[in-house]
Amino acid sequence: MREIRIADVIDKENDQSIKFRSGVSSVIQMPVEYIDRVAELAFKDVHILENTVPVYERLTVKDHVRFYKKWNKSGLGAADMLRQYKLEAVSHTRLALCTAETIQRLAYIQAVMSDRQAVLAVNPLYNAGIENIRLFHKMMEQMAQGGKALVVITSSTEEAFVISSKIARLSEQGLKEVETEMPEERNSQTSLKRIKAKAQDKTIFIDLEDIEYIESNEGKVYINISREKFIIESTLAETEKKLADYGFYRCHRSYIVNLDKVKEIITWSKNTYSIVMENQEKTKIPLSRTKYSEIQELLVM
Numbered sequence: 001m002r003e004i005r006i007a008d009v010i011d012k013e014n015d016q017s018i019k020f021r022s023g024v025s026s027v028i029q030m031p032v033e034y035i036d037r038v039a040e041l042a043f044k045d046v047h048i049l050e051n052t053v054p055v056y057e058r059l060t061v062k063d064h065v066r067f068y069k070k071w072n073k074s075g076l077g078a079a080d081m082l083r084q085y086k087l088e089a090v091s092h093t094r095l096a097l098c099t100a101e102t103i104q105r106l107a108y109i110q111a112v113m114s115d116r117q118a119v120l121a122v123n124p125l126y127n128a129g130i131e132n133i134r135l136f137h138k139m140m141e142q143m144a145q146g147g148k149a150l151v152v153i154t155s156s157t158e159e160a161f162v163i164s165s166k167i168a169r170l171s172e173q174g175l176k177e178v179e180t181e182m183p184e185e186r187n188s189q190t191s192l193k194r195i196k197a198k199a200q201d202k203t204i205f206i207d208l209e210d211i212e213y214i215e216s217n218e219g220k221v222y223i224n225i226s227r228e229k230f231i232i233e234s235t236l237a238e239t240e241k242k243l244a245d246y247g248f249y250r251c252h253r254s255y256i257v258n259l260d261k262v263k264e265i266i267t268w269s270k271n272t273y274s275i276v277m278e279n280q281e282k283t284k285i286p287l288s289r290t291k292y293s294e295i296q297e298l299l300v301m
Helices: 006-010 032-041 061-072 078-084 100-113 130-145 157-163 236-243 289-299
Strands: 002-005 017-020 025-029 046-049 118-122 149-154 168-171 174-177 194-199 202-207 213-217 220-225 228-232 248-252 255-258 262-269 272-277 284-287
Touching: 002 006, 002 032, 006 017, 006 032, 006 168, 006 174, 017 025, 017 149, 025 130, 025 157, 032 118, 032 149, 046 100, 061 078, 061 100, 078 100, 100 130, 130 149, 130 157, 149 157, 157 194, 194 236, 213 236, 236 248, 236 255, 248 284, 248 289, 255 284, 262 289, 272 289, 284 289
Parallel strands: 025 149, 025 168, 046 118, 118 149
Antiparallel strands: 002 017, 168 174, 194 202, 194 228, 213 220, 213 255, 220 228, 248 255, 262 272, 272 284
């Protein structure tokens, strides 16, 4: 139907694309900077669903829904939409007096009633309560029934799994499905390519090449990838041993870094050093004094 080229998003050669397919919902987790680019690249005939809507403060909730119906020539009834999205009690309330929860529901209704057949939802569950999460799923069902194409982009893996059990991740390596089951042929310590972690109530498998660093904090061990943290069940020592032959290095008692993600090493004083990671934040990881020479050698190998 419509598509956005991944190469235009990550600014690297790539032959993949984000496709808008009729009656299909796709959920993709990606860094914030990629979200901004995807939204900019969305075609003019794609409806952008965000957490808010243009607000005419003197108009009521009901007035807004009627306006969506008239503007889009929608066959959906305004009264029925108010009922389905649980807005009847506030239907006569002016938008200036409405809660963020109510305005978020209006954004869902606006997307359903839009005359555009492709919808891009941007962080649609940000600050959403339980009821609004349920209503978002209702909206997804209505779009599928109406043959609309829906692509959801979010910066949060946990939010992505609330929306769908099948999600993809966009990184500088491209677009990849997030696996929640380890294929049998990959479940071998002799050829480790992925590591098991937790997201929401799911077990996911993260490619080693995507990991920036691993840290131990208050008794828990976290994988860090694209501004997100995922808990793993191993200790840092166990993780160090498991990843020793795969380009990871224990640079500090609380940190393991992916050597391929190291940008530079900064010397602050005679015995104080930091590793700067190759990510958007240029994260600074402490480097033990006794490890300085060894990591220098590893980085030039």
